[in-house]
Amino acid sequence: MFLYLVRHGEAVDEAESPERPLSLRGKQEAALTGQFLKAIGAKPKLCLCSDKLRSRQTAERIVEELGIPVKIEQRKGLAPKDSPEGFLEEVESFADDRLIAGHSPFLPRLAGLLLCGRADADAFPMAPGGLIRLERRGRGAWSLSIAISPAEIVEFL
Numbered sequence: 001m002f003l004y005l006v007r008h009g010e011a012v013d014e015a016e017s018p019e020r021p022l023s024l025r026g027k028q029e030a031a032l033t034g035q036f037l038k039a040i041g042a043k044p045k046l047c048l049c050s051d052k053l054r055s056r057q058t059a060e061r062i063v064e065e066l067g068i069p070v071k072i073e074q075r076k077g078l079a080p081k082d083s084p085e086g087f088l089e090e091v092e093s094f095a096d097d098r099l100i101a102g103h104s105p106f107l108p109r110l111a112g113l114l115l116c117g118r119a120d121a122d123a124f125p126m127a128p129g130g131l132i133r134l135e136r137r138g139r140g141a142w143s144l145s146i147a148i149s150p151a152e153i154v155e156f157l
Helices: 024-039 053-066 084-093 106-116 150-156
Strands: 002-007 046-050 071-075 098-102 131-138 141-148
Touching: 002 024, 002 106, 024 053, 024 131, 024 150, 046 053, 053 071, 053 098, 084 106, 098 106, 106 131, 106 141, 141 150
Parallel strands: 002 098, 046 071, 046 098
Antiparallel strands: 002 131, 131 141
C-alpha cells in the first residue's frame, strides 16, 4: 500500500486573498505532481485534503492529471498546525492506496511519525507541490520510496 503526501502548490499572499487560493505557479506545481504520479502508475482510491482552498485545489488538479476516478474528501484535522498523532490510527487502517493533499508542517510531521516514530517536520522538508511516497510493508512498518519537488519532477518528465 502506498501513501502519497503532497504539499499544496504555491498560494497567493493572504493580503491578496484571505482564502489563499493557488497562484498560477501553484497550479502548475500541482499539475506537474499529478503528471508525475500518472507517470509512475499511481492509483489512489481516495484523496484526502484539508478544508483550506489551496489544499482542495491541489487535490482537484492532481486528480484531473491522473485521469482516473478518485474521490476527493475534505477533512478537518489536516491543517498546517494540526497534530498528526490524532490521524495515525486512521492512516494505519488504510487498505488501499491513498493521497493526502495538505500542508507543511503537518505532512512532514506525519512522514516523520510514520517513518521514525516522532513527528519531526525538519526531517522531511517539502517544497510547495512536493511529494513524499511512503510504502507500508506491514502494520506500523513504513518506508520512504520517493521524495521529490516540482523542480525535480520537471527533470524527470
